[in-house]
Amino acid sequence: MEYRTLGNTDLKLSAITYGAFAIGGTMWGGTQKKESIEAIHASLDNGVTSLDTAPFYGFGLSEELIGEAIKGKDRSKIQILTKFGLVWDGSNQGKGQHFFDIEDNGRKLQVYKYSSKANIVREVEDSLKRLDTDYIDLLQQHWPDATTPIDETMEAMETLIRQGKIRAAGVSNHDTSLLKEASKTFAPASNQVAYSMLNRSIEAELVPYAVENNIGIIAYSPIERGLLSGKYFQNETLKNDDHRNGYFGQFDLEKVKAFLEKLEPVAAGKNATLAQLVLRWTTLQKGITVVLAGARNAGQAVSNAQAMSIALSADELQAINGELVDFRR
Template sequence: MEYRKLGKTDLKLSAITYGAFAIGGSMWGGNEKKDSISAIHASLDNGVTSLDTAPFYGLGLSEELIGEAIKGKDRTNIQLLTKFGLVWDGSNQGKGDFFFDAGTEAKSIPVYRYGSKKNIIKEVEESLKRLGTDYIDLLQIHWPDASTPIAETMDALEELIKQGKILAAGVCNYDLAQLKEAEQSISLASNQIPYSMLNRGIEVGVVPYAIENNIGLIAYSPLERGLLTGKYFKEATLKTEDHRNGYFDQFDPKKVKAFLNSIAPLAEYKNVSLAQLVLRWTTLQPGITIVLAGARNAEQAISNAQAINVDINADELTFIKEHLLNL
């Protein structure tokens, strides 16, 4: 595994980091607790020392599963990355900026973006309890909140750093203007942002700014939630309640399939899976510090960790880039 320094902080994170959205179950068609715990253990056993989660993932379940999985392990060898600012519980419901309804036909669960100082302090205490720890390595606002001044949110993060409850502060889904405004109040460790072969918008603006100002970039959805593994063009199917039934609609399936077919021979030549080739490509892109990869069982977790061993030379990077132009 490769370990990379996150921005201006002293944190060293695994280049392939475990993404814990799917094990929360909700929006993913459920989960299997035993498999989820096994996936976390397999990640740790294969050099993935960094685990990224959020209270919203499974409405607390993802953090609880991570807390259970790491119980009794050497905490100094594990980096916990979590978030705040998506609220759904009764005490905060209706506060902040309405985001979407995460419920079902039978039960409505309205979710709000809410980054007030009071809410951040509350959420951190809840996350610490679920994770079974007394500090969080990297705390990130999950989504920008238009109802709260960015300076207020950053002030709360600064206070938590001074208290020792978090080691570093980051943001997620911030555009260039929001990054610049946040940096007026705090030295940001990172910006967690969607980035993949199919979604490269941050290469203009965000990436150059992050490089120039030494802000780490955490790429999420590098496999576009499984689409770039190629399996959904074969036998794999999605459960009715899986959010990817709608998520995949943003992409042109014919173009994506043609692209994957064009790079498949390279994966075959290297005796690796398409997923491993795609993950490794993502870790090699300018400005990208770490890449999040989800796994719902040990087999997937091991495969993700081993992606770091895929050797892609300059000519092969050019080959992939040429085919990206067709997307």
């Protein structure tokens, strides 16, 4: 495993970071507590020391599972990354920016983007309780909130750093213009954004800006929520309440399948799976600090960690990139 410094901080994160969206269950067809905790333990045992979650993931469940999984572990050797700014419980009293509606266990919920100072303070306290810890290593604004001034949001995170509640502050899903605006008040340590072989739009403007200004990039959905693992072209089925039933529809699946068939011999030559090859490719791209990889059981967690053992030469990377020209967007 490699450990990389995040932006302008002293945080060292594992290049493969555990992504805890799926273990929350919501939008993913449910979850299994025992397997989820085993996945976290397997990640830690295999060098993945950084765990990324959010209150929205399972409406608190993902954070609770991480809190339970790390109980008794050396906290100083684990980096917890969580977020704020998606409110579903009505505590925002109609304030903020309506994002979407969702149904969970028969409940119809309205999700708002809301990043006021008061809400950030409230969410952090709730997260600390669920995670059963007294500090968060990296706190991130989950999505931009057009109704709250950026300076208010950034000032709140700067205050939390001074109070020792968080070690570093970052953002997520911010474009370059928003990053510049946020930096006028407090320079974010990182920006967590979607990035994969099929979605490389950040390379044009965001990556150069982040590199120039020492802002870490945390890449999420590198395997496009399982699509680039190839298993969904092999009779793998999804539950009806799994959001990927619609998510995969944005891609030309025949073109993706053809690409993966070309990638398979490369993976086989490395004694690796497609998912491992995709993860390793992502960690080697310019400006990418760490890559999020979800795992719902121990086997997947070990496989993700072992992706870092794959060696890819410059010629091999160039050959893979040559096959990706048609997917640029």
